[in-house]
Amino acid sequence: MSIDNSWFDTAFGPTPLMAILRGLGRARTIRTAQTAWELGIQLVEVPLQSPGDIDTLAELADLARAEGFAVGAGTVTTREHVDQARRAGARFVVSPGWDLDISAYAADHGLHPLPGVGSATDVQTATAQGLTWLKAFPAAALGRNWITLMKGPFPHTRFVATGGISATNADTFLEAGAQAVAVGSSLGDPDQLPLLAKIAARV
Incomplete structure (x- = not known):
């Protein structure tokens, strides 16, 4: 079985x-979301943790x-979540862990x-199935060095650092080798928006 998620090559371009x-x-x-789009952020994730989240x-x-x-x-984390996401019009799904079935x-x-x-082990198992983009989670707990170390044996794997990432530490993960970072509360902090704009313009 081979799973292709190279769509993210273009999505994060x-x-x-x-x-x-x-x-x-x-x-x-x-x-x-509109603030994110104005900054040039094209991918927005809505976690499904309540019935209202599906409507949103x-x-x-x-x-x-x-x-x-x-x-x-x-x-x-379940097939039902995948079905809910598809019916709601989602283009992609993000999971906290590695699950081949999902x-x-x-x-x-x-x-x-x-x-x-x-x-x-997670990285090796996922890449063996053909996946090239993976979410490094929880990134802040793993640390930026984790990204650098994983890029050694898995140089072609593209990591999205997620969990505890803000405008103030995003650059350190990108410099460590992450291809992208995911931010949340920073988008609601006016002081961090200029930093996010600068990062968003980085290609």
Whole structure:
């Protein structure tokens, strides 16, 4: 079995940032997504952790489609989550850990999987299935050196550093070898927006 998630090569092409909009409620999620889009962030993730998140994801997916952006579902840990994401119009799904069944099921249903990894075993297992983009999680706990060390044996793997990332430490993970970083609360902090704009412009 081979799972192709090289779609992220193009999706992350314009900017090395992804926005995670967790537990903000419908109105704040829409506003924050628009802030992200204005910064040039084209990928927005809405974690599915309550029934209301599915409705918010669907509405945001419609708005994103009209603007040429992509919205994904986060915290996807079951096939049901994948089905909910697909019905809501998500383009990709993000998981906290590595699960072959979830990644394969998502790919089979037209969604691009971005599974989480936190060890060399995870990375080796995921890349053996053909995946080239992986979510390094929790990035702040793993540390920037983890990215550098993993790039040694897995030089072609592209990591999205996620978990504890803000505008103030994003650059350190990018400099360590991550291809992208995911930010959340930074998008609601006016002091961090100029830093995010600078990172978003980095290619």
